[in-house]
Amino acid sequence: MAKDKIALLEKVGLFRACSRKELDYIARVTDEVRVEAGRVLAAKDQPGHEFFLILEGTAVVQIDNGINLGPGDFFGEMALLDGGPRLASVVAQTDMDLIVLGHREFSSLIGEVPTISRAIMKVLAQRLREAEAGHTL
Numbered sequence: 160m161a162k163d164k165i166a167l168l169e170k171v172g173l174f175r176a177c178s179r180k181e182l183d184y185i186a187r188v189t190d191e192v193r194v195e196a197g198r199v200l201a202a203k204d205q206p207g208h209e210f211f212l213i214l215e216g217t218a219v220v221q222i223d224n225g226i227n228l229g230p231g232d233f234f235g236e237m238a239l240l241d242g243g244p245r246l247a248s249v250v251a252q253t254d255m256d257l258i259v260l261g262h263r264e265f266s267s268l269i270g271e272v273p274t275i276s277r278a279i280m281k282v283l284a285q286r287l288r289e290a291e292a293g294h295t296l
C-alpha cells in the first residue's frame with residue numbers, strides 16, 4: 160500500500176488509534192477526492208451513499224445558523240448508519256480535500272475496525288448533546 164497514503168491517514172484523528180494493519184485496510188477501501196467551493200456534498204432529505212472525512216478545507220452543515228466543519232471532522236454517517244435520508248445539506252465552503260467511502264466500504268470499515276466505530280459513536284453522542292443544548296438555549 161502506498162506509504163504516502165498511510166502517512167496521510169496516520170495524521171487523521173479518527174484513525175489515530177488504528178494499528179498498521181487497520182491503516183492498510185483503510186487505505187485499501189478509501190478514496191481521496193478534491194472538490195471545489197460551493198459543491199453540495201450532501202442534500203437534505205435525499206438518500207445518502209457516501210461518508211466524508213475532511214483532510215483540508217471547510218464545509219458547513221446547513222442547520223440553524225450553520226455548523227462549521229474542518230480538517231479532521233467527518234459527515235454523512237447518519238444516512239449510512241440508519242438508511243434514512245440526509246438530515247441536512249452539507250456544502251463545501253472552500254476547495255476541499257476529502258476522504259470518501261461508499262456505503263459498502265463504510266459498513267465494512269465500522270464492522271472491521273472497532274476503534275473507528277467507537278470514535279464515530281462518540282462524535283454522534285457529542286452532536287446529540289450539542290443539538291439538545293441548542294434546543295434549550
Ligand code: CMP
Pocket residue numbers: 201207220222226233234235236237238239244245246247248249286290
Ligand atoms: P447525514 O444525515 O448522512 O448527512 C448530513 C450530515 O450532516 C449528517 O449525516 C451529519 O454527518 C451532519 N450533521 C447533521 N447534524 C449535525 C450536527 N448537529 N452537528 C454536526 N454535524 C451534523
